[in-house]
Amino acid sequence: MPISMPAIDPATLQRRQEIVAALRRIVPDGVIDDAASMAAYESDGLTAYRQLPMVVVLPETTVQVSAILRFCSASNVKIVPRGAGTSLSGGALPLADGVLLGMARFNRVLEVDYANRCAAVQPGVTNLAITREVEGRGFYYAPDPSSQIACSIGGNVAENSGGVHCLKYGLTTNNVLGVEIVLIDGEVIRLGGRQLEPRGLDLLGVVVGSEGLLGVVTEVIVRILPKPELARALLVGFPDVESGGKCVADIIAAGIIPAGMEMMDRFAIHAAEAFVHAGYPLDVEALLIVELDGPGAECDHLIERVAELARANGSTTLSMSNSEQERLAMWAGRKAAFPAAGRISPDYYCMDGTIPRRRLPDVLRRMYELSVHHGLRVANVFHAGDGNLHPLILYDANKPGELESAEEFGNDILRMCVEVGGVLTGEHGVGVEKRDLMPVMFNETDLKQQQRVKCAFDPASLMNPGKVFPTLHRCAELGRMHVHRGQVAHPDLPRF
Amino acid sequence: MVTLVPRDAADIRDAVASAADSGGTLEIVGGGSKVNFGNPNRQADKLSTAGLAKVIDYDPPELVLTVEPGVRLADLEAMLVGHNQMFAFEPYDFAGVIAGEPGLSTIGGVVCGGLAGSRRISAGSVRDHVLGFSAINGRGESFKAGGKVVKNVTGYDLPKLVAGSWGRLAVLTEITLKVLPKPPVTRTLVLHGLSNQAALDVMTRAMGSQAEVAAASHFPASRKCDAITSIRIEGFGPSVDAREKMLKRSLVDAGDMEVLDGTRGDARWTRTNIAADLDAVGRPVLWRICTPPSQGAKMLSSIAELGGVALLDWAGGLCWARVPIEAAAATVRELAERAGGHATLIHGPDNIRAITPALHPEPPSLAALSKRVRQAFDPAGVFDTGRFAAP
Numbered sequence: 001m002p003i004s005m006p007a008i009d010p011a012t013l014q015r016r017q018e019i020v021a022a023l024r025r026i027v028p029d030g031v032i033d034d035a036a037s038m039a040a041y042e043s044d045g046l047t048a049y050r051q052l053p054m055v056v057v058l059p060e061t062t063v064q065v066s067a068i069l070r071f072c073s074a075s076n077v078k079i080v081p082r083g084a085g086t087s088l089s090g091g092a093l094p095l096a097d098g099v100l101l102g103m104a105r106f107n108r109v110l111e112v113d114y115a116n117r118c119a120a121v122q123p124g125v126t127n128l129a130i131t132r133e134v135e136g137r138g139f140y141y142a143p144d145p146s147s148q149i150a151c152s153i154g155g156n157v158a159e160n161s162g163g164v165h166c167l168k169y170g171l172t173t174n175n176v177l178g179v180e181i182v183l184i185d186g187e188v189i190r191l192g193g194r195q196l197e198p199r200g201l202d203l204l205g206v207v208v209g210s211e212g213l214l215g216v217v218t219e220v221i222v223r224i225l226p227k228p229e230l231a232r233a234l235l236v237g238f239p240d241v242e243s244g245g246k247c248v249a250d251i252i253a254a255g256i257i258p259a260g261m262e263m264m265d266r267f268a269i270h271a272a273e274a275f276v277h278a279g280y281p282l283d284v285e286a287l288l289i290v291e292l293d294g295p296g297a298e299c300d301h302l303i304e305r306v307a308e309l310a311r312a313n314g315s316t317t318l319s320m321s322n323s324e325q326e327r328l329a330m331w332a333g334r335k336a337a338f339p340a341a342g343r344i345s346p347d348y349y350c351m352d353g354t355i356p357r358r359r360l361p362d363v364l365r366r367m368y369e370l371s372v373h374h375g376l377r378v379a380n381v382f383h384a385g386d387g388n389l390h391p392l393i394l395y396d397a398n399k400p401g402e403l404e405s406a407e408e409f410g411n412d413i414l415r416m417c418v419e420v421g422g423v424l425t426g427e428h429g430v431g432v433e434k435r436d437l438m439p440v441m442f443n444e445t446d447l448k449q450q451q452r453v454k455c456a457f458d459p460a461s462l463m464n465p466g467k468v469f470p471t472l473h474r475c476a477e478l479g480r481m482h483v484h485r486g487q488v489a490h491p492d493l494p495r496f
Numbered sequence: 497m498v499t500l501v502p503r504d505a506a507d508i509r510d511a512v513a514s515a516a517d518s519g520g521t522l523e524i525v526g527g528g529s530k531v532n533f534g535n536p537n538r539q540a541d542k543l544s545t546a547g548l549a550k551v552i553d554y555d556p557p558e559l560v561l562t563v564e565p566g567v568r569l570a571d572l573e574a575m576l577v578g579h580n581q582m583f584a585f586e587p588y589d590f591a592g593v594i595a596g597e598p599g600l601s602t603i604g605g606v607v608c609g610g611l612a613g614s615r616r617i618s619a620g621s622v623r624d625h626v627l628g629f630s631a632i633n634g635r636g637e638s639f640k641a642g643g644k645v646v647k648n649v650t651g652y653d654l655p656k657l658v659a660g661s662w663g664r665l666a667v668l669t670e671i672t673l674k675v676l677p678k679p680p681v682t683r684t685l686v687l688h689g690l691s692n693q694a695a696l697d698v699m700t701r702a703m704g705s706q707a708e709v710a711a712a713s714h715f716p717a718s719r720k721c722d723a724i725t726s727i728r729i730e731g732f733g734p735s736v737d738a739r740e741k742m743l744k745r746s747l748v749d750a751g752d753m754e755v756l757d758g759t760r761g762d763a764r765w766t767r768t769n770i771a772a773d774l775d776a777v778g779r780p781v782l783w784r785i786c787t788p789p790s791q792g793a794k795m796l797s798s799i800a801e802l803g804g805v806a807l808l809d810w811a812g813g814l815c816w817a818r819v820p821i822e823a824a825a826a827t828v829r830e831l832a833e834r835a836g837g838h839a840t841l842i843h844g845p846d847n848i849r850a851i852t853p854a855l856h857p858e859p860p861s862l863a864a865l866s867k868r869v870r871q872a873f874d875p876a877g878v879f880d881t882g883r884f885a886a887p
Contacts, residue, residue: 138706171649173656183865196786201664201665202659205623209653257676294731294735295742301735354645356560388647424650425649443639446651447651453873456865457865457868
């Protein structure tokens, strides 16, 4: 494991039996401390990193979570919260001297409030289960990360998860109205509610996407939306990536915000087609899937507009869905892109940078150069509407040095994303994976400001330390003020 | 008390560092349209953002706009309209309601005030459209957060935190916002004479339908006119036509529906956004009350019992209320809290604002956390001007 985690505290490990006993007093039936059973928790969706936790605790109530955090705070024990363990950035990677706090037993939908178009759910409820709960009344929960069948809403809140539909419907943060959160000292706080605005600072906005570093969320209030009347999709092939990229820009410039707009490059198209036989054209360099949803009249109108724009940009193949079955068939290949990569390569590494869309052709050209340089193949799928790239780097972990090369390649891609004006992660989170690249995007002052916010929630840095921030600063050190008394400040500043 | 007019971010850094050193305080001022918001008894030098008024980058197909905070909202909106785009959160100019002349409102003020208009229920608030920023914190340090692309989860989402922070965390020096296409067609469907509860039911049904309602408001009946309930739909022509039919069909029991096209309807929404049609005579205190939408009708009757007048926006989730001086702030806030929401004192006579915190007081544990977060940006209290102080 090339990444360094916070130094293990031998004193904590020495007290392990005592800590296990204390946790068992709080959650008698929810403590796991034998290595064989804890193995299930040693990694999340970023399987290249593994670590057994010191102990696993699976609370069932907010009172228990509060007691666990109060105990850990008083005993100076680190905590790693975990939802369903589907993070692709190692956000739930355990610590050898830390308690792994699993939220899987918080699995109830507490209330669906149709009058206010929201649902109160426990954090262990899966993303898709929310939609399943409300679809009978014609509603759904909009964010749809590809792991939605397994990932939990608590994890979505921690990572601010996105999905195929977030260009039109937003990320998790735009669809969460409130949370109940337990702070490290055991204090239980409610942020937001069923109303639309916070009463003071928007702390909910910071908690969403904080990757488990600020507290443990024990309840989530999400917005639910009426399911659109219809969804239709187009499948368009282009002879080069430039034309595909130009088409995407033209669609948005025409005032159309599709429900989803996905692009695949040649390698990804071929891999997906070989895997699921979706009927994708194989003689194109870029494939665009555009989905429109809304009233039937809107879908029918816009699908023609999009088709015109595609033809104007030199599309060589174009088909439109005329039934739900056809629409799903168009998506089948895209949705199978990751397993398809898994089929043609023993391992793959999924990246997640975002770029300004106008830089797409340039970024792809350089990515193929990097592919040659690192001697590893890369398949590209992207959320084209919002410029979120998911290059899949293919490697074989059994070949010496290939994992390291894949990581190097990935880092080069992310550095390039930042260089062209983009960001390190569009929806997967920083976690441990991109932690050490944070200085590429943020300078020391930027990172210190973020860490000072963390200190306001967690002054002893016990919540998920080792994630997001490359350097751990003590809060006391961050809080120091440098005073420049005696200097003449801004002597020539205009004053009135 | 002086007004500082920095020319650039470096000037602001100096001004803040100097204030931090000397124990001074700074009130950040944009166009001054909200200057009468909050406690009038504040002792602070003013820091104007007028010198930072450049558009830095605007690339319409990227849906991203980067500007300095002092650019006027009206200028930006004109620029966006030229590309058939808009700020979807529907910002509005408080001029005439709180203070100042129309047209002076700046984008920095819009972001820091966090006030979104009627489209809040469909397009989100200011916080949902601030992608990134650069700023000077209370230590006089320049820092940035967020990004300049529409999808980003790198680091904490501090852009959410500065939206609606009322200048209590940092001085913004550059803001990146998400912009969206302006719908080519907007239409307002109006129902007359509904009771408050019937109007709430209509808005709830509309919001739960597939008609993708952009905005929904209700003016209760007054001595001067009948109740007016409005539902706005917008988008491409064929879609708006279909949704109008959909709503007419599903709300057939609510009476005759009047249809207002584009500008005629839009003008009404602009007035709704600043509660312009609430009669101010004898009711000088203006509240903005956010509750779960289902509580809207109850809020209207509670405000009427206090001798006030009120309207509902956000399909019931926002109640604008004008009340007489005798209606105690504590009573209004208790009503809001009992309804599961909170109340912001937007405007009122100086003596009322001097004894009433503008923002709804938070429970002690939340207030303590908010204070620690403010100190994380501003340990010396440079931006703590007393504007939000409790008496």
